[in-house]
Amino acid sequence: MTNDPTAKSDAPDLVRPYVITRGRGHPTREGLDLVSLVIALPGDESPHILDPESTRLLALCRGGILSVAEVAAHLKLPIGVVKVLLSDLMDTGLVATRRPIPTAELPKTQLLQEVLDGLARL
Secondary structure (H helix, E strand, C coil), rough: CCCCCCCCCCCCCCCCHHHHHCCCCCCCCCCHHHHHHHHCCCCCCCCCCCCCCHHHHHHHHHHCCCEEHHHHHHHHCCHHHHHHHHHHHHHHHCCEEEEEHHHHHCCCCCHHHHHHHHHHHH
């Protein structure tokens, strides 16, 4: 064991979730669940002072649309913490979320195949 403070450790970050969320246990927005889709909105986050976790979350969401569960997995944070951070970013207008399309509203596979076949004939 070394006493070198600059040495890298393999131990995970030991920051308590309530520190990341500033003591809050619930998001300010309702309706966020594991399959809600998250996307970063275009804009400048410089007027908003973001904590490191929110900055990482925003950078991750700028790469494309992800579900809340995927965001939590990539950031290695609990779902509850990610929901609080997402609701904060939604309140500031930096991200948007939406529910995925329900299965009942998706087009039938046969219809899609007929469209594909029609396009192939052109």
